[in-house]
Amino acid sequence: MKLHRRELVKAGMSLGAGLALAGGRSLRAQTVDVAPTHFDDGTVRSLAQALAGRSYHAPPKDLPDSLAHMTFDQFSSIQFNPEKTLWGQDHLAFDVQFFPRGYLYKQQVDVFEVENGAAHPITCTADTFSSRDSSLNISAGEGFSGLRIRYALNRPDVMEECAVFLGASYFRAVAKGQNYGLSARGFAKDTGTPTGEEFPVFRAFWLEKPATGSQSLVLHALMDSPSLTGAFRFTIRPGETTLFDVQSTFFPRVDISAGGIAPLTGMYYFDANDRVHVNDWRPAAHDSEALQIWTGAGQNIYRPLTNPTDLQLSSFSDAGPYGYGLMQRKRSFHDYEDLALHYERRPSLWVEPVGNWGRGSVNLVEIPTPSEVNDNIVSFWRPQSPMKAGQSYNFTYRMYWGWDTPWPTHLARIHDTRVGAVTDHPDRVQFVLDFDGEPFRTLSDPASYHLVAQTSTGSIGAITLMPNPDINGIRAFFQLTPGEAKLCELQVQLANMQGPVSETWLYRWTP
Template structure:
C-alpha cells in the first residue's frame, strides 16, 4: 500500500539524469549567534545561509559513481533492499514518528545526506549495511560509510493506533509525497520547477541534504529542513508536517538565483491523467477511468472559483491563468466512485488531492497547467504550478511560504456548487439529449452539485446557465435537474470553425448570485 509505485520510479528517471519580492529573504537569513558557552541550535536560518553560500559557488551537478553491484540494479533488485524497521533513528522506541532510509541504486544514483537534529545539534546518519535487509539482492563489496542514501520516509500511526504507516517520502530530485488518513499514493509535490514549459529545456532541481528535528515521543508534528541545488538556483526549505485526516505541510522557502531564471514554478504539483469522462480516446480497457487527478481548481485573488478538467491531449499543451495574489490552487481527484475505475489493486478512488494556499501575497503571475500526451497510465503527464510574472534575476533572492493539504474530499473548499462531471457529446452520439447538437457543433454536458443547488431543484426556472466562448458561438444552452447528484446538468452547444480553438466558460446563476464555480475548458474544433 505504501511502497512507491513503478510509475513514480519511472517519473524519477528524468529527474535523476511570484512575485518579484514575496517577502524579504534577508529577514530569514541571519544565523542565530551562540550565547556564551553554548552552541546555537541549528535551524532554518542555517539552511538559508548554506543555500545563499551555495548559490555563490559554481554549480556542480556531478554524481559520484556507485560501487559495483549497485549501479546496475534493476527495479525488482533495488526494491528488495528494505530498511530494517527495528532500527530506531528518530527518537525512542514507541515514538509516533519513525524514520526509514532508501538505499541507493537503480534510478536513484544521486546520494543525499540525512541528518537527525537532537537538541539543535545535527548528526549525519552514516551508511551501514546492517541498516538494511538485502533480501535476494547480492552486494559483494563492502560499501563505504559515506555512501549516502537515496532519500527517506517517515512512518506514523495515521490509519490505526500502533500501526506505523508511511506518511511522507522524499525520493528523487525534489519530489515528495505525503498522505492523509485512508489515502493511497498518487500525485507528487515538488520543491521547485524550472523551465517546465514543453518549449523549454527543463531543469530538475534536487535536494542535497536534509535535517529532521527529533520530535518527542507523543509529538504529532515534525519539522524537516532541506537544501536544494540546481544550475539556476538554490533554495532552503522548511517543511512542518502535521499528519491527520487531512495531513498538512506548512512550507517556508528562500530561493537564491545563480543566474536569471525567468521561468520559475513555485509549489509545483505533478500528476497523471490518462482517460476520464471528458476524454475517452483510449477506450479498450475494462476500467472506465485512469487518473490520479481529474481537474485543476483555482481560487483567484478576486475570489472566483475556477475548475478546469484535465485532458490527455494529442499534442503538448500549456494553459496559463493570469492572476494576482492567488488564494489557492491544486490538482484534485474529485471522482471517488470505485465503479468508475474498477481497479482492485491501484485504488484510484483513494488518491489524494493536493491543495496549495499561499501564506502571503504572491503578486502578479499565473497558474500554469502543462498537459502532455501519454499512451498509458505509467507516465506523470500533468504539471501545475504558480509562475511569478517577473521570475528571478541573477543574484537575487525570493522568500515565500505556503500550506499544502492532502485532501480526500474537497467539498469544504468551495462555498458553491462544484463540477462533478464533464462529458463531450459527438453530433451523432447515441443517447444524446434531444434535440441533438446541430451539424458542426459540439455539445458539452457539465454536472454541478453542492452549495445551494438542491434548494433550486424544485424551480429550475430560477437558475440560468451563463456560457461564453473566446471564439466561435454558443448556439444553445439547456439545464436539467439531476436528482442523482442533487444538482443540475448544464448542456452547451458550441460551434467553432475547424482548426480554431476556443476557451469555454460555464457557470450557473440565480439572479445576481453565482451558484457554482466556473467550469472552463479549451476546445480545438
C-alpha cells in the same frame, strides 16, 4: 517532458564533498566520527546562500554496476533493516526509514538528526539494507537516496508511511485512508518549454527530533541545481488532512524567467470528458481530474484536465491568489473500477499561499501520454517578474493533502464533465455538465436557472437544463460548433436571476 510514475525523476546529483555548516565545519553523512555541530532555523538558509555564490559542480554519481543498472523490481526488493529505524525505540509519534542508492536514485542524499540544537550525521552501515538478490552487492558505503516518514495514521498501534522524499526534489504524502498519488516538488524550471526542464535536487535533509507527544515533525532540506539553490523548512502534521507548512528561500545563480513555485505533478490518462484516443475497460484513470483556483479577486475556477494530442500550456494570471490545487473529486470505487490502483483514494493537493505572493500566474502543463505510467500534469505558481541572479526570494505556503479543498463553498460545484459526439451533427461536440452543492438543497428546479456559456472561437448552442435527482443537482447540456478552429476556450457558469451561483467551469477543447 514525461515522467515515468515509477521513476519520478530521470537524473540526480550526489553530495560529494559534503556541506559546510555554521562555524566552518564540514558534515558528511558517511563520516562516522564527525562531532555534533550547531544547528538552528537559519543554518540551511546560510548553506544555500553560500552554495549559490559558488559555481555549480555536479558531484559524481558513481555506483557499482549492479546497483547503477538494477531494475525497478530489484530496487523494490531491497529491504531496510527495521532495527535501524530512526527513533524506532523512542516511543515518539514519528519514526523515519531510508531508501538505498541505485536504479534511478543514484544521488547520495546526506541525512542528519537534529537534537538540542546539534546536527548529527546518520550513517549507513553494512546491515542497514539487505536483499535476497546476491548480485546486487549492497555495501555499507553507498549511503541513502531518500527517506520515508512514518506515523500511526490509520491505526494507533501501526506505524505506516505518511510522506516520502525520494528523487530530485520530489515528495508526496497521504491523509488518513488514502493511497499515494500525485507528488509535489521544491521548484520547477523551464517546465514544458523547448529548452528542456531542469530538475533541482534535495542534496541533504535535517530531521528535528520531535518532543514526546508532539504530533508534528520538522524537516529541513537543501536544494541545488545549475540555476539556483534553495532552503526549505517543512512542518508536517499527518491526519484526516495531512498538512505541510512550507517555508522556502531561493538563491538564483542565473536569471530565471520560467520558474515555478510550489509545483504539483500528477497523472491524467482519461475520463468521461476525454477518452477519444483511449480503448480501456475502466470508466476513468487519473491521480487528479481538475485544476482548481481561488483567485485573488474571489473567483472560483474549475478546469478539468485533459490528455491532449499535443502539449498544452495554460496560464491563469492573478494577483495574490488564495490558493490552487490539483483535485480529485470522484470518490466512489465505481468511478474507476480498479481493484489494484484505487484512484478514488488518491489525495487532492491544495496550496495556500501565506502572505501576498503578488502578481503572477497559475500555470498548467498537460502533456500527451499513451498510458497511465507517465506523470503528464504539472501545475505551479510563476511570479510575473523574473527571479534575478544574486537575489533571494521567500515563499511561504501551506499544503493540504486530503479529500477536497480545505474551505467550504456556498457555490454549486462541478460534479462531472462529459464530452461526446453529436450523432446527427458531426460538426458539433456535445458537452454535459452536472452541478451539485448547496444551492440545490432548497431549490433544484431547472426553470430557476440558466447557463451563461461562451467560447473564444466557434459557437455554443442547444443549451438545455434538467434536474439530476441522483445527485440532487442540475444537469446542463450544450453543444459546441468549433468550425475551422483547432482550439476553443470555453467558460460556463450556472446562474439565477440574482447572478452566478456556481464556480466557473473552464475548458480547453482541441480536436
